[in-house]
Ligand SMILES: Nc1ncnc2c1ncn2[C@@H]1O[C@H](COP(=O)(O)OP(=O)(O)O)[C@@H](O)[C@H]1O
């Protein structure tokens with residue numbers, strides 16, 4: 001019994017090989033269907049994990065607080081964010097571990113080799129801890145630098161390239177504004193571009209005190225980066241921080257907040273939700289394309305049954321039973337669907353790899369997904385191969401034989 | 405020579421839905437085991453239709469048919485396939501070989517459907533292919549063969565399952581005289597060596613000479629049935 005079963009498959013393979021045109025045509029639909037399915041799955045998961053990575057760049061346990069910066073358009077008060085706010089948050093909250101302020105403005109920046117107007121950020125040493133940002137060479141400025149208003153800077157790789165080319169920037173001097181010379185003490189590891197197109201490596205960090213003393217800071221800090229003790233405390237911290245900030249800004253009850261607050265983790269949650277829906281949608285579209293592939297198999301098999309009517313008549317004149325005829329056509333559907341699906345897995349993998357490379361996503365197709373798609377494609381093909389096989393089996397031998 | 409009736413068809417009628425008169429009208433025919441029968445008659449007289457019914461490829465509209473003592477007029481499609489496989493061999497005017505199969509594959513096909521294992525199938529088929537003189541053409545496709553060669557492959561295939569009844573519908577009709585004679589000789593040889601019963605549709609009086617008996621059909625009726633020369637009108 002097993003011997004005849006493997007022979008049935010062997011004969012189907014032989015028929016497929018001996019009729020290459022028909023074979024390729026049948027396989028094509030399923031191959032494209034399975035390929036599209038895998039491509040969609042991989043684009044979905046790839047895009048999703050890359051969105052997640054973008055948010056992780058901004059820190060996972062972080063709440064951002066922005067001030068009004070003197071603008072009165074979204075609140076009555078316009079008090080700047082100050083060191084007093086930082087102290088209040090650290091003193092009055094149970095959940096906050098660190099607060100790092102940041103002021104950022106575009107300045108003229110020069111080196112001995114070039115000039116480059118860019119954003120300069122005054123902040124604290126913990127900036128690099130909150131953003132989980134390692135150094136490429138050199139080190140970050142420390143508390144002593146902050147208290148001494150040291151004329152030092154840490155730069156990103158884009159700045160290093162623009163102002164120093166291939167030279168080692170550490171130990172070199174840049175001039176910010178008209179006359180603030182800063183010694184470079186470190187270069188940050190590259191983080192590349194964000195999806196928004198913002199170059200994360202176009203960055204110059206200097207001590208906040210240095211910024212205040214030499215560049216001036218009339219509007220206070222632009223932003224406070226608040227790191228909570230634990231990811232689970234994020235919500236609590238945000239609820240806690242509001243009254244602390246209001247008190248620190250001495251806002252009356254009727255006054256609206258003159259600051260805003262948001263956390264990347266919350267945004268990530270939303271993005272995850274949206275991308276789950278998107279991925280589902282893509283997979284839905286892909287499933288339809290698979291179905292269309294299955295219908296393709298059915299059509300070609302139906303055409304093939306019609307084309308081979310006389311062959312079916314000959315076989316049944318010789319003595320093939322309806323079941324044997326049916327098994328033959330089903331076996332052909334299995335072989336064509338299976339090889340078609342395998343080809344589809346190849347196509348899908350190729351598309352996924354090319355796109356992943358172009359978008360610099362990490363590997364997005366698991367072996368299980370590919371095996372699943374191949375199995376699904378095969379069953380679709382076989383299911384749609386059933387009708388033509390049945391039709392072949394039900395032909396009247398004499399009508400089939402007389403068929404031209 | 406005669407033992408028992410292998411073909412016993414009585415009152416066979418065949419009508420097709422779109423035809424006004426029946427194609428076969430009350431045809432009765434009795435063929436003894438081992439007989440060679442020539443079935444003759446003008447084109448359109450119903451010879452092929454009768455052969456198809458005798459070969460269990462088609463059923464009669466009315467009438468009874470027993471094959472080898474067994475009533476086969478009421479069988480299911482599956483049972484009729486079984487009867488064709490084990491009792492009947494067909495040879496057609498247009499050969500009806502399977503185009504993408506080699507000579508060997510064509511000849512082994514009935515044995516495959518009969519469930520024989522590969523070695524036995526090939527042993528039997530090889531012997532037959534040698535016998536019909538095509539031992540050096542095993543791997544050829546039908547398109548690579550001449551008409552006479554094709555018909556010899558078809559004959560080898562028709563007898564590979566050791567049928568009792570061989571039905572040949574104008575087996576020489578597509579061949580020149582010389583090749584046709586060779587094919588007839590082969591059929592008669594196989595008849596002698598394999599205890600076959602042979603029914604041959606032919607237009608050729610010379611071919612009919614070889615046969616024990618000639619049956620003439622006209623407009624779906626048997627107009628004469630007898631031994632040689634009896635029915636020349
Ligand atoms: N399946 C069919 N449907 C309709 N008419 C048919 C069918 N088979 C045969 N006929 C008709 O029956 C008649 C006899 O045909 P056939 O048996 O092939 O004659 P012969 O073999 O003697 O030339 C012809 O008129 C033919 O057109």
Ligand SMILES: [Mg+2]
Nearest residue numbers: 451452453573
């Ligand atoms: Mg005919």
